[in-house]
Amino acid sequence: MAGMMILNNGPLPDMKPEIDIAAHLRSDINRLKGEFYDLEHGRVDYESMRSSDAYRQYAECSRLLREYGLSRLDSREERLAFWVNLYNTLVIHGIIELKIQESVKEVSGFFRKIGYVIGGMTFTPDDIEHGILRGNRRQFHGLFRPFSQGDPRLRHIIDPSDPRIHFTLVCGSSSCPPINFYTPERIERQLDTAAAGFINGPEVEIVPENHILKLSPIFKWYRTDFGGSRGIVETLIRYLDQGAAREFLAAHGTAAKIAWKYYDWRLNH
Structure with a gap:
């Protein structure tokens, strides 16, 4: 280049x-x-x-x-x-x-x-x-x-x-x-820890009452790497902490609507 x-x-x-x-x-x-x-x-x-x-x-x-x-x-x-x-x-x-x-x-x-x-x-x-x-x-x-x-x-x-x-x-x-x-x-x-930290952080938001998953665009950009929508849901279930969000995903995750969060390109300083 x-x-x-x-x-x-x-x-x-x-x-x-x-x-x-x-x-x-x-x-x-x-x-x-x-x-x-x-x-x-x-x-x-x-x-x-x-x-x-x-x-x-x-x-x-x-x-x-x-x-x-x-x-x-x-x-x-x-x-x-x-x-x-x-x-x-x-x-x-x-x-x-x-x-x-x-x-x-x-x-x-x-x-x-x-x-x-x-x-x-x-x-x-x-x-x-x-x-x-x-x-x-x-x-x-x-x-x-x-x-x-x-x-x-x-x-x-x-x-x-x-x-x-x-x-x-x-x-x-x-x-x-x-x-x-x-x-x-x-x-x-460390890979498991990194996945759990990201998925339980602000870039992933599960809203059971609205059947919506608000996710980082990373999951959109690399959808095929995760195995498509089903693979994304399975990854979330694997690493989410126990609670209502995880229970919702296990029962209804593949039917939920996905909304992509804003990606903030400002420097991480």
Whole structure:
């Protein structure tokens, strides 16, 4: 894409060649989480992060990805944690470097405009989300799959995909799921926790008396990932807390009307 900004260009940091890059990145991302992520409210302190030593160290370490062999990610759990964390920090990296003030909508095509080179291949946030994590599925408004036949990135897609990733990917906006940090050892439990947190939060509202489900547009955009309307209802039932809303869904969910909530693209700061 013309005008793409590769965020991990620059001189490679002086580190031992045998360093585990994925583990080192996890450590740097975890440090950013500890200093600048408000996990309770799902916010990021971009302004303080911009001038911090932790951010500088992460940005330098991200350059090592240019020489990282993705085949070193052995398990599905390692790959899920790696790509989810990388998506979230790539978006944060882009927000800071492009000096976004109020919304990622300030930059046309933001999720295709920024990228990392990883093992000689370029990945944008769209490539990571739709190509890798969604198993090379087209966007809801798109005509084509992200990776065409013969694309070397196809070797790294996660298939079958897991719809719970939609509760982990943070697009830098207020209606996104809250940001977190994921580890291979706990990724399954963390995906369940992320799903439960989102579904029991303000982006899902069940109104039994009116037979209406007021849902985040995330469920509309990725309807096929969840298995259609029935799959959406089953996901809600699985993760909703016990109570009247869950009982209503179990009895009448597939017959209820779905209304889509407003998606707030204002920056999550």
